[in-house]
Amino acid sequence: MKETRIMMGMPITIEVVDVWATQRIFDDSFSYFQTIDERFSFFKEQSEVSQLNRGEIVPDAYSVDLKNILELAEKTKQETDGYFDIVTPEGLCNPSGLVKGWAIRNVSQLIMDAGYKNFYVDAGSDVELHGKNGTGDLWTVGIRNPFSEDRTSIVKVVTGTDIGVATSGTYIRGRHIYNPKDGKSVSGEIVSLTVIGNSICDADRYATAAFAMGKYGIIFIEQLYGFEGYMIDRDGIATETTGFKKYTL
Amino acid sequence: MIYRKLGLSLSVILVFLAYIAHQKEQQSDIIVSTPVVSTETSAQRESINTPSTTKPIQTRQRLGQYKDGQYTGPVVDAYYGNVQVKVTISGGKLVDVAFLDYPQDRSTSVQINTQAMPYLKQEAITAQSAQVDIIGGATETSGAFQKSLGGALAKAKAS
Numbered sequence: 001m002k003e004t005r006i007m008m009g010m011p012i013t014i015e016v017v018d019v020w021a022t023q024r025i026f027d028d029s030f031s032y033f034q035t036i037d038e039r040f041s042f043f044k045e046q047s048e049v050s051q052l053n054r055g056e057i058v059p060d061a062y063s064v065d066l067k068n069i070l071e072l073a074e075k076t077k078q079e080t081d082g083y084f085d086i087v088t089p090e091g092l093c094n095p096s097g098l099v100k101g102w103a104i105r106n107v108s109q110l111i112m113d114a115g116y117k118n119f120y121v122d123a124g125s126d127v128e129l130h131g132k133n134g135t136g137d138l139w140t141v142g143i144r145n146p147f148s149e150d151r152t153s154i155v156k157v158v159t160g161t162d163i164g165v166a167t168s169g170t171y172i173r174g175r176h177i178y179n180p181k182d183g184k185s186v187s188g189e190i191v192s193l194t195v196i197g198n199s200i201c202d203a204d205r206y207a208t209a210a211f212a213m214g215k216y217g218i219i220f221i222e223q224l225y226g227f228e229g230y231m232i233d234r235d236g237i238a239t240e241t242t243g244f245k246k247y248t249l
Numbered sequence: 250m251i252y253r254k255l256g257l258s259l260s261v262i263l264v265f266l267a268y269i270a271h272q273k274e275q276q277s278d279i280i281v282s283t284p285v286v287s288t289e290t291s292a293q294r295e296s297i298n299t300p301s302t303t304k305p306i307q308t309r310q311r312l313g314q315y316k317d318g319q320y321t322g323p324v325v326d327a328y329y330g331n332v333q334v335k336v337t338i339s340g341g342k343l344v345d346v347a348f349l350d351y352p353q354d355r356s357t358s359v360q361i362n363t364q365a366m367p368y369l370k371q372e373a374i375t376a377q378s379a380q381v382d383i384i385g386g387a388t389e390t391s392g393a394f395q396k397s398l399g400g401a402l403a404k405a406k407a408s
Binding site for chain 2: 013015037120122125127129133139141142143144145146148151152153154155156159165166167169190194217219222232234236237238239240241242244
């Protein structure tokens with residue numbers, strides 16, 4: 001069974017191929033995403049994050065989820081030397097960049113807790129894979145061609161089980177940013193960075209942070225234990241970490 | 250190599266075209282020429298060596314639709330960061346789009362062993378047609394960009 005819904009501003013697809021799968025697991029999963037969106041949305045006035053930003057709640061009153069996300073944010077900020085920061089330039093808290101991968105992981109756990117073994121959860125093209133697909137093979141994920149308007153054009157196929165595959169990137173050239181240490185421009189050199197690891201939550205936050213590091217992002221991933229990466233620069237040259245090939249066909 | 254650069258440059262223009270096509274659906278009055286300014290830096294333009302990153306594109310807008318000035322679009326959540334644009338209208342035409350906020354641009358410093366770079370395997374990417382279960386990639390930003398741009402242009406409309 002497979003179902004896609006548009007939630008949190010992106011398509012979310014869940015496929016469960018265990019034959020005993022019922023509609024209920026889909027309803028429960030999507031309803032979890034809904035709960036998370038209502039709690040963490042930066043734009044919904046009644047979300048807990050908005051209440052936090054208006055100073056309406058004290059730390060003691062934070063939900064367990066919010067405390068977890070804030071802890072994860074602090075950890076990520078330290079691990080990435082400040083590259084990942086949920087505090088906006090205006091001083092507000094916007095955890096959107098962290099919540100997606102975290103929610104995918106929690107939904108995957110929810111589906112596993114319900115006894116399913118062969119499924120994937122794909123939110124906005126970040127995906128966690130478990131078990132095998134409908135034909136008994138490992139799930140395959142195509143890395144989208146960042147230079148093609150054709151959304152089905154891919155440049156690499158990765159595969160595996162019990163892994164998360166997260167891609168950060170852009171097709172639009174943004175304003176330039178500079179590495180303050182050498183004054184050289186870093187943004188714009190890299191158009192796509194895919195990170196694979198045993199947790200989509202970690203893969204997603206590392207992909208986001210590493211993308212901000214420009215061409216050195218792949219070295220950051222290389223230095224992380226348990227994570228592999230595939231980076232595409234604006235010239236169409238891909239750089240992969242030493243263990244990446246174990247995820248390729 | 251130069252073709253890929255050209256391709257990337259073209260894809261930037263295509264995003265504008267996509268937005269303009271969207272605008273076309275909603276408006277059908279007088280055709281005016283709107284210069285679309287690429288957000289790339291001059292350094293990149295030089296390296297791409299394309300004389301025409303500023304391209305006049307035929308689009309349909311009601312004449313006098315936009316008031317001159319600068320208008321800021323809404324902050325739009327691209328889920329791995331925010332996108333916010335500011336448009337500049339001059340002579341009733343859209344002449345510039347600037348990014349005020351863009352995902353992953355809050356960098357502070359780098360502490361990476363850059364010596365590792367030469368040892369990593371590199372390859373030129375090639376488009377494949379393999380059948381896969383899922384396609385992964387970052388696409389949210391373009392939608393967020395259009396949303397913020399649309400908001401900025403709505404503000405720029407003459408009342």
